[in-house]
Structures are given as structure tokens and as C-alpha cells.
Amino acid sequence: MRPRLRRPAVSLAAATTVLTVLLAGCTAAGQSPGRHVTITVQPQTSLADQAVRFRVTGLAPGELATVQTTSTDAAGVHWHASATYRADAAGAVDPSRAPARSGSYPGVSVMGLIWSMRPAGPDPAGAYFWHGGVPHEFTITVSAHGARVAVTTFQRQLSAMTIQPESLRADGFVGDFFRPAAAIPDRTAVLVLGGSSGGLPALASGFLASSGYPSLAVAYFREPGLPKTLSRIPLEYFARALRWLRRQPGVDPARVAVLGVSRGSEAAQLLGVHYPRLVHAVIASVPSNVAICSYPGCTGPAWTLHGRALPYTREFDNPAPTDNPAAVIPDQRIRGPVFLDCGTADQTWTSCRYARAILSLLTAHHDRWAHVLYIYPGAGHWVGSLVPYEPYSPAATATDPSYPADQRALPLLWQHVLRFLAGLTSHPEGCARLRAVRHALLRPAGPARMAS
Numbered sequence: 050m051r052p053r054l055r056r057p058a059v060s061l062a063a064a065t066t067v068l069t070v071l072l073a074g075c076t077a078a079g080q081s082p083g084r085h086v087t088i089t090v091q092p093q094t095s096l097a098d099q100a101v102r103f104r105v106t107g108l109a110p111g112e113l114a115t116v117q118t119t120s121t122d123a124a125g126v127h128w129h130a131s132a133t134y135r136a137d138a139a140g141a142v143d144p145s146r147a148p149a150r151s152g153s154y155p156g157v158s159v160m161g162l163i164w165s166m167r168p169a170g171p172d173p174a175g176a177y178f179w180h181g182g183v184p185h186e187f188t189i190t191v192s193a194h195g196a197r198v199a200v201t202t203f204q205r206q207l208s209a210m211t212i213q214p215e216s217l218r219a220d221g222f223v224g225d226f227f228r229p230a231a232a233i234p235d236r237t238a239v240l241v242l243g244g245s246s247g248g249l250p251a252l253a254s255g256f257l258a259s260s261g262y263p264s265l266a267v268a269y270f271r272e273p274g275l276p277k278t279l280s281r282i283p284l285e286y287f288a289r290a291l292r293w294l295r296r297q298p299g300v301d302p303a304r305v306a307v308l309g310v311s312r313g314s315e316a317a318q319l320l321g322v323h324y325p326r327l328v329h330a331v332i333a334s335v336p337s338n339v340a341i342c343s344y345p346g347c348t349g350p351a352w353t354l355h356g357r358a359l360p361y362t363r364e365f366d367n368p369a370p371t372d373n374p375a376a377v378i379p380d381q382r383i384r385g386p387v388f389l390d391c392g393t394a395d396q397t398w399t400s401c402r403y404a405r406a407i408l409s410l411l412t413a414h415h416d417r418w419a420h421v422l423y424i425y426p427g428a429g430h431w432v433g434s435l436v437p438y439e440p441y442s443p444a445a446t447a448t449d450p451s452y453p454a455d456q457r458a459l460p461l462l463w464q465h466v467l468r469f470l471a472g473l474t475s476h477p478e479g480c481a482r483l484r485a486v487r488h489a490l491l492r493p494a495g496p497a498r499m500a501s
Contacts, residue, residue, distance in 0.1 A: 086199040088189055094204045097179065098256050098437055098463060100160055101203065104143045105191050108136040112193055113150070116142065118162040120187040123180035124173070128166040128440055130154070142191075155453055163187075164456045166440035176252065177440040182209040182230070208259030215265075215293070217274040222290040224267040225251055226297070227258035235301040237473045238263040238294050239332075240287070240320075244311030244433075245279060245344050247271025252436050253308070260467055265294045269316070279312060280343035284354045287320055291327040304473050306330040306385075310433045311397070312351070315340050318407075319352060319359065321383035330385040330473055332466065335392065335400040335433030338368050338407045339376045366399045368406035380407055381414035388421055388469045390462055392428030394451040400430065419472075423465055427454035437463045 086107040095101050108114055117131040132152030134142045145159035153165035166177070179185070184204040191199040209230035217223050229236075239257050243250035247270045254266035267290045270276040287307075295302035307328050309317030314336035321328040340361045343351050350358035362370035370376050380387060389407055391400035404422050411420045425432055429451035437459040446452045 086191060086193075088191060088199050088201045090189070090201060090203045092203075094184060094206070096259055097205055097207045097439070098259065098460075099205075100438070100460065101163065101205070102143075102145060102159060103189060103203075104141060105136075105199065106139070106141045107199075108140040108142065108193060110136060110138050110140050112136045112140070114142055114198075115152075115192045116144075116162060117190045117192070118166060118187055119190070120166065120177075120185055122174075122178040122185065123183070124178040126172050126174070126178065127169040128177060129169060130162050130166040130440075132162060132165075154456075158453075158457065160438045160456075160460075162189075164438050164440055165453075168442050172442040172444075175442050175445040179207040179252075179255070181212060182206055207255050210255065210258045212255075215290075220289075220293055222267055222286060222293070223249070223272045223275055224265050224290060225249055225254065226294075227251075227254045227264045227266070228297075228299070229258045229261050229263060231261065233261055234299055235304075236262055236299060237304040237306060237330075237470050238265070238297070238300040239470070240264075240291055240294055240305065240307045241266045242269065242287070242307065242309040242313035242316050244309075244313045247279070250310065250313070252439065253310075253434070256436055256463075257308075257470075260470075262470055263294070263297060263300050265290060278343060278345060279351050280348070281350055281353050281358070282316070283356075284316070284319055284323055284352060284359075287316060288324050288327060291320070291324065295327070304329055306332060306470065306473065308332040308334070308435075309336070310334045310435070311400075311430065312337070312341070312344065315378065316352065318378045318380055318383065318387075319354075321385065321387075322379055323354060325382065325384040328383070328385065330388070330469075331380075331383055332388040332469070333404075333407065334390050334435055335395060335397075335430050336389060336403055336407060337398065337400070338378055338380070338403045338410070339370055340378060341365065341376075366402070368399075368402050377410075378407075380410055381416065383418075386418040386420055386469070386473075387411060388466065390423040390425070390432065390465075392425045392430065392432040392451065392455065392458065394427050394454065395430045396449070396451075397430035400433070421465075421469070423462060425454070425458040425462065427451055428458045429455055431455040432458050432462060435459065435463055435466060 090103045115133045119129045130153035132149035134147045148157045154161040184206040211228045213226040215224045241254045249266045249268045254264035257264040307317040314333035321331040350361045352359045360375035362376035364370040389404040391404040408422045429449045431449040432455045
């Protein structure tokens with residue numbers, strides 16, 4: 050389960066300046082006295098979904114240097130990562146070009162020293178815990194020949210936003226509403242649903258609000274007052290949340306998307322099918338094209354409508370179930386564009402087979418909407434989190450050996466999501482832009498593009 054964000058938020062503009070800090074006069078075995086090793090960081094202050102580039106200069110050509118990042122999150126948990134690099138002929142280390150020879154992550158990754166951070170002790174949240182819009186300090190330390198030769202700090206923050214809790218008693222659903230600090234009228238709003246871990250998908254909602262999209266994270270089980278398992282969840286519960294979201298200031302009721310991850314993708318599609326007046330686009334991340342039975346324990350339906358079980362299958366990893374063919378979600382009834390993504394190394398379920406089945410059904414229907422599928426070779430189920438650069442605890446990623454590949458894919462995927470939402474913002478021009486996007490994406494590679 051992704052961590053819930055603390056609700057207080059502080060408005061702070063993100064700076065884009067360049068910070069250069071040096072630790073002069075450090076000497077160690079094999080070093081010349083008085084040499085200056087410099088760390089350049091840009092930007093000095095960044096949002097959590099923004100890449101940070103840093104460069105170390107002043108090392109000897111070919112010298113091995115260990116670079117460490119550390120930070121303490123809002124819950125007081127200390128996080129750290131490190132990697133060893135060999136300086137180039139100019140005595141510089143640039144992680145966007147230089148592979149990590151050893152350490153917390155493999156290969157070349159400009160943000161490897163951020164996403165590979167791990168907690169130094171127990172981490173109850175499971176991920177780096179952000180405090181709304183308050184900036185968090187990160188420290189970079191460079192060591193060579195066993196001695197520290199440079200150190201600097203930079204800041205990252207989730208966003209300037211307000212977080213408004215919604216209760217089952219007052220509003221009929223459990224959720225957190227993330228309202229962007231900058232009031233932009235008539236923006237596309239997003240209802241966000243997590244997967245089989247339950248709880249509130251707060252992190253993705255916070256990132257969306259950071260980009261200017263009002264976002265409502267809704268829990269549907271494993272929260273107080275809600276079912277303990279993913280079993281017999283009524284679609285009416287989500288419809289209630291959608292109607293509430295449409296009434297919020299700054300939300301265009303004619304442009305509301307539902308984003309569902311993993312098992313939540315089933316609910317997102319079903320809402321588009323059964324509530325077409327409330328749902329105008331669907332984002333189904335690492336999806337299934339069928340409604341699967343309850344979880345944990347395949348003892349009945351996961352979803353109901355008007356008190357009746359929606360068709361479901363007990364056949365896992367089968368886009369065309371034989372035990373109940375009606376379990377296939379009739380996505381052709383969705384009145385809007387559908388965004389799909391998957392990883393070819395998904396070990397949780399065959400999300401790419403499912404996603405291709407969804408796209409094939411939509412394509413065969415020949416509707417006027419722009420449907421896109423991004424396939425990431427080597428990525429796994431974790432790519433469905435959509436959130437780039439986020440440090441997670443080892444326990445949270447233990448079941449995904451493709452985690453490094455996921456992290457390489459996530460920055461690209463996240464930008465595709467934002468562009469998809471931007472295409473919905475202006476109607477009908479947005480629909481035209483979405484058609485252009487589909488044409489550009491799908492023509493080179495047939496029914497789906499292999500994203501990299």
C-alpha cells in the first residue's frame with residue numbers, strides 16, 4: 050500500500066537555479082593537497098516528479114569515487130543510497146552517462162541515487178513519506194580513497210497543494226481530495242483507484258495535483274468502515290465519489306477521468322461502461338480486460354451493481370476466460386479515450402496480454418476515440434504505480450525483480466499520462482489532439498507502440 054500523505058501543505062514555488070558547492074582542500078591517500086572537487090546540482094529545488102542532474106568534477110582521470118545520497122522523510126525515517134563510479138578522462142562523474150560499477154542500482158540512471166534509496170531502519174509507510182508541499186532536504190556526499198572530498202544539499206518537494214479528507218459518514222466514501230494550489234478553472238479531474246493492496250492511492254493523486262489536475266484518491270477496502278477484502282464492492286460507491294468530484298470548484302464536470310491501477314483498472318473500466326455520463330476517459334494501468342473474482346480468496350465477485358454480482362472469472366491470466374465469457378469487460382461501451390500501459394516482465398499477472406486484448410476490442414469497435422497502449426520491455430507490475438523517482442522500501446518491491454527497469458520506464462510513462470490528460474483539457478480541440486497522438490503512436494508499430 051502506498052503511504053498516505055500528511056495533509057498539511059505549505060505553498061512554496063519550485064526554484065530552477067543551479068547550485069554548486071565544493072569542499073576544498075580535502076586530502077587523502079593518492080590525492081594532491083588542495084585539489085577542489087565540486088558537485089553541481091540542477092535544479093536546486095525540484096518537484097518530486099522532476100529529474101535532478103548532478104555532476105562531480107575535479108577528480109583524477111579514471112579515479113574511483115563513491116557518491117552517496119541521504120535524506121530524512123516526514124516520518125523521521127532516514128533513507129540512503131550509494132554507487133561507485135569511475136571518473137572520465139576529464140576527471141568528472143555524470144550519472145546520466147556513467148554506469149554505476151557497484152552500489153544501490155545497476156547501469157546508467159540519472160536518478161538512480163534517488164529511486165534506489167532505502168530506509169536505514171524499519172519503514173512503516175513502505176515508501177518515502179512526503180509532507181505535502183514542504184521541501185525535503187537531500188544530501189550528496191562524494192568520497193575517494195576512503196575520504197570525503199565533497200558534499201552538498203538540494204531540496205525536493207511533492208507540491209504546493211491542499212489535501213482535503215472525505216469521510217464515509219459525511220460524503221459516502223473514504224478519500225483524500227488533492228486540490229492544486231494554483232486555481233485553474235475547468236480542469237480535467239481524476240478519480241484515482243489503487244489495486245489489491247487496498248487503502249488510499251495518495252501518492253499518484255498528489256503527483257497529479259502537482260501537475261494541476263484536481264485528484265480524488267478513493268479507498269474501497271482496507272480502510273476503517275470499508276470492507277476488509279476486495280469482495281462485492283458496489284460500483285455505486287465509486288459513482289458517489291464521481292458525483293462529489295464533479296461538484297468541486299475548478300472541476301469541469303464534462304471532463305472527468307478515472308485512473309485505476311491493477312485490480313483498480315477493472316473498476317475504472319466498469320465505471321466507464323456503466324456510468325458513461327460520469328466518466329469521460331479511462332486510464333487503466335497494468336490492467337486486466339476481465340473482471341476477476343474476489344481477493345484474497347477467489348470465493349465470489351469482486352464487483353457488484355444494483356446489488357447483483359457483475360460477471361467474473363476464476364481463470365487467472367486468461368483474456369478470454371472459458372468459465373464465464375461474460376467476465377470480459379465491454380470496453381467498447383466507454384464513451385471516451387482509453388489509456389493503457391504494461392510491462393512485458395510483469396510477474397503479478399499478464400498485463401500486456403490483457404492490455405492488448407482491451408486495445409484489440411476497442412480497435413475493432415472503430416469508435417472515434419483515441420486509445421493508446423504503451424508497452425515497456427523488461428518492466429514489471431511496478432510500472433503501474435505511474436510515479437517516477439519515488440524511493441520504496443525493499444519489502445514493497447521484493448516481488449518485482451524488474452524494479453530497475455520499472456524505474457527507467459516510469460519517467461517516460463508519467464509524461465505520457467500528463468499529455469493524455471492535457472489532451473482532455475480542451476474540448477473539442479482536445480479530442481483532435483488525442484486523435485493526432487494516436488496516429489503518431491500507433492502507425493509505426495501497428496496496434497501498440499513499444500515504448501522505451
